[in-house]
Each structure stands twice: as structure tokens, then as C-alpha cells.
Amino acid sequence: MITASAYTFKILRTDRKKPDDTPRFQTYRVKVIPGLTVLGVLNRIRDEIDGTLSFRSSCRSAVCGSCAMVINGRIDLACRTQAASFGTNTIILEPLPNMEIVKDLVVDMTPFWKMYETVKPWLIRKSTDPEKEIAQSEEERSRIDQFINCILCASCYGACPVIARDPEYLGPAALAKLERFVLDSRDERPDILLDDVNNERGVWGCDTVLKCIEACPKDVRPTDSIVGLRKALVGKKARRLFGIKK
Ligand code: FES
Known part of the structure; x- marks a missing residue:
């Protein structure tokens, strides 16, 4: 009973x-x-x-x-x-x-959606016929699997201590979504879009206290994405300094 x-x-x-x-x-x-x-x-x-x-x-x-x-x-x-x-x-x-x-x-989720839109959360292609399928290997696809689980619930946004003190900070969900497209083998995001988050409002604003990882119900791990974007930016700067081609 x-x-x-x-x-x-x-x-x-x-x-x-x-x-x-x-x-x-x-x-x-x-x-x-x-x-x-x-x-x-x-x-x-x-x-x-x-x-x-x-x-x-x-x-x-x-x-x-x-x-x-x-x-x-x-x-x-x-x-x-x-x-x-x-x-x-x-x-x-x-x-x-x-x-x-x-x-x-x-709650009013307008600020969350505004930040999400800022990172252009869609595939950007310049070189391929839009009618043609773009194949991905299993390995290429596995790189973005984790991010595809995001259900945009804003749990990470609600948990973020940086947003609590700076509402202009882009936030974990938006930055994780940007990393998702940076890692996508089909995306040809111009570097300028990565440069847009190379500041305190973007990747350098994160305190890396992992509150977003704790709050995410889908194990997306936004802090790891932010660290990934930081590495990409540092790599880009190093390549520019030493004249290394991508
Ligand atoms: S009702 Fe849809 S996630 Fe809870």
C-alpha cells in the first residue's frame, strides 16, 4: 500500500x-x-x-x-x-x-535571452552551398554533444555570482553556446565574434567558482566552456604574435 x-x-x-x-x-x-x-x-x-x-x-x-x-x-x-x-x-x-x-x-527572462542572442547562437557558414549537407565525423560530433543537452532553463544564469553583481556579464549559458559553435567543425565563425567576448563582460568576467556547473541539470559544464574560450583566445593571440598560421 x-x-x-x-x-x-x-x-x-x-x-x-x-x-x-x-x-x-x-x-x-x-x-x-x-x-x-x-x-x-x-x-x-x-x-x-x-x-x-x-x-x-x-x-x-x-x-x-x-x-x-x-x-x-x-x-x-x-x-x-x-x-x-x-x-x-x-x-x-x-x-x-x-x-x-x-x-x-x-521570473522575467528577458536579460537571459538578450545575452544568449548576443553570441549569435546559430551555425555560421560562408563557404558552402546552403543546399549541400555538411558531413561530420563521430569524433567531430562528440565535441559538441555536451552542449546540445542545454535546455536553456537559466539555472546557470540564476546561480552565477558574477551576474548578481554585474548584469552586463554575458553569463554561463551564452558563453557555453558560443563554445558549442566554436567547436563545431561546420561553423566558420569569423574571429571577430570571438574577439567580442575577449573582455570582462565575456570570458574574462567569470570567477570560475563552478556554481553554474553545480546548478546545470544537464551536465553542460559552462565553466569548462569559458575556460575553453579563454584558451582559444590565448592561442589566437600567440599565433598572431609569432606569425603562425592556423
Ligand atoms: S516542465 Fe519542462 S523542464 Fe520541467
Whole structure:
């Protein structure tokens, strides 16, 4: 027989549309059966207890990236986190940091998308017939596998201490995406696009404290990408200094 346990959910609530609204924790008591996810609990609260609660979700399978939030002090996807996995019956839910709260657990992701667009996150080709397929070897493809797993959930952006103090910093997701195309054998990104991140707003702004790696639910490891971009820039400078061709 499956036994349900009583859990307390404390959810940070606020609404930017209401002037003078002060963020506060609202408490909900919910019966949780083993295997129920935090997203499952949120759906139940909204459907059965409080229809005014706001949060984002779509796929329920850790694919769309829309349900990232802070769960008991740790950034994760609500749809892949089981409520019973914490060793406590009290669970605190807060919205992702580093972005303005729209309502409750929903944040305004505009700054995240703005930075993402800055790195031109698409394949750039100059030399090939656009109708012609470009083959990749297994080894070439394996270099970019890790980055293809990114679901743009902004967990890394929310965890980044540099963004917390400098909103102009491009952030881990955008820089990891740039590295993805720099490593792609089909991409012919002009050097100028790499030069655009050769500054404190780009690769040199990272503190390399690995918070983004800790927060990423898909093991993308953005800090490693930033280090990879730094190496590429240093290599480019060395080649220029010593007149070495690529
Ligand atoms: S609902 Fe899609 S990632 Fe959680």
C-alpha cells in the first residue's frame, strides 16, 4: 500500500503588478506520495488549493527548461525533483535569482535571452552551398554533444555570482553556446565574434567558482566552456604574435 506523508511547502509569493507588494512566504500543507515531484505538488496546490499561485512548466520531463527554481536552497528543475528526496517534510520554493520576479515563481527572462542572442547562437557558414549537407565525423560530433543537452532553463544564469553583481556579464549559458559553435567543425565563425567576448563582460568576467556547473541539470559544464574560450583566445593571440598560421 502506498502511504502519503504530510508536507509543508513554503512558497515565496509576490506580484510586481501590485504596487507596495512585499514578498512573503505562503505556507501550504500537502499530502505527498513517494515519487511525487515538486512540480506535481505545485500543480496540485494550484488546482485544488490556491488558483492564484503562478509558476512555469510545460513538458514535465526535464526537456523544456521552464520549471527551474530554487528548491530548499538549491537550483533545480521542479519536474525532476521528488518532494521526498530532501530528508525533511518542509520544502521552501523560491524563484530563480538574478532576474526580476514577475509573479511568485515566474521570473522575467528577458536579460537571459538578450545575452544568449548576443553570441549569435546559430551555425555560421560562408563557404558552402546552403543546399549541400555538411558531413561530420563521430569524433567531430562528440565535441559538441555536451552542449546540445542545454535546455536553456537559466539555472546557470540564476546561480552565477558574477551576474548578481554585474548584469552586463554575458553569463554561463551564452558563453557555453558560443563554445558549442566554436567547436563545431561546420561553423566558420569569423574571429571577430570571438574577439567580442575577449573582455570582462565575456570570458574574462567569470570567477570560475563552478556554481553554474553545480546548478546545470544537464551536465553542460559552462565553466569548462569559458575556460575553453579563454584558451582559444590565448592561442589566437600567440599565433598572431609569432606569425603562425592556423
Ligand atoms: S516542465 Fe519542462 S523542464 Fe520541467
